Amino acid sequence: MTLTDTDLPGVRLIEPKTFDDERGSFYESFNLERFRSELGLKAVNFVQDNHSVSKVGVLRGIHYQTDPMAQGKLVRVVCGEVFDVAVDLRRESKYFGRYATAVLSAENRKQLWIPQGFGHGFLALSDRVEMLYKTTNYYSSAHEVCIRWDDPDLGIEWPEIAHPIVLSDKDGQGLCLGEAELF
Numbered sequence: 001m002t003l004t005d006t007d008l009p010g011v012r013l014i015e016p017k018t019f020d021d022e023r024g025s026f027y028e029s030f031n032l033e034r035f036r037s038e039l040g041l042k043a044v045n046f047v048q049d050n051h052s053v054s055k056v057g058v059l060r061g062i063h064y065q066t067d068p069m070a071q072g073k074l075v076r077v078v079c080g081e082v083f084d085v086a087v088d089l090r091r092e093s094k095y096f097g098r099y100a101t102a103v104l105s106a107e108n109r110k111q112l113w114i115p116q117g118f119g120h121g122f123l124a125l126s127d128r129v130e131m132l133y134k135t136t137n138y139y140s141s142a143h144e145v146c147i148r149w150d151d152p153d154l155g156i157e158w159p160e161i162a163h164p165i166v167l168s169d170k171d172g173q174g175l176c177l178g179e180a181e182l183f
Contacts, residue, residue, distance in 0.1 A: 013112055085120065119145075151174075
């Protein structure tokens with residue numbers, strides 16, 4: 001696997017080693033020992049796998065869970081393409097409020113590791129997107145927070161697409177950074 005740093009320390013882009021031939025391709029999408037070793041994480045444990053399906057223009061996020069249910073996420077796309085965003089929500093971090101982006105697709109097979117203390121969102125760029133993500137803690141609606149995708153304090157530069165942005169009611173009513181419970 002090849003690791004690439006993003007603009008946020010701790011958020012890493014992961015590109016697996018792939019084997020392509022006339023039959024198709026193969027790659028190891030996850031190996032706990034290698035993941036811990038390569039990323040320098042001693043005790044990360046994944047407890048839940050999630051699978052989301054979105055249409056072009058769907059924007060999800062910026063989502064996270066507060067303590068004690070905070071989650072790290074390992075995200076990847078198995079169908080289509082997304083513009084993926086991680087936001088540093090740790091008040092004591094010198095990177096607080098800054099974000100990192102990556103284009104993840106079934107074709108490029110890249111994954112993004114987003115540690116606890118960061119928010120996550122994505123915009124579906126293709127007609128159909130299937131996204132898988134592993135989490136280090138269980139889903140808890142009581143600890144879930146959504147920050148507005150267009151919060152001017154974050155200033156995320158989302159790509160322009162030819163389709164309207166589609167939001168869930170929850171995402172449409174997200175909080176501004178200054179109103180949200182953070183880390």
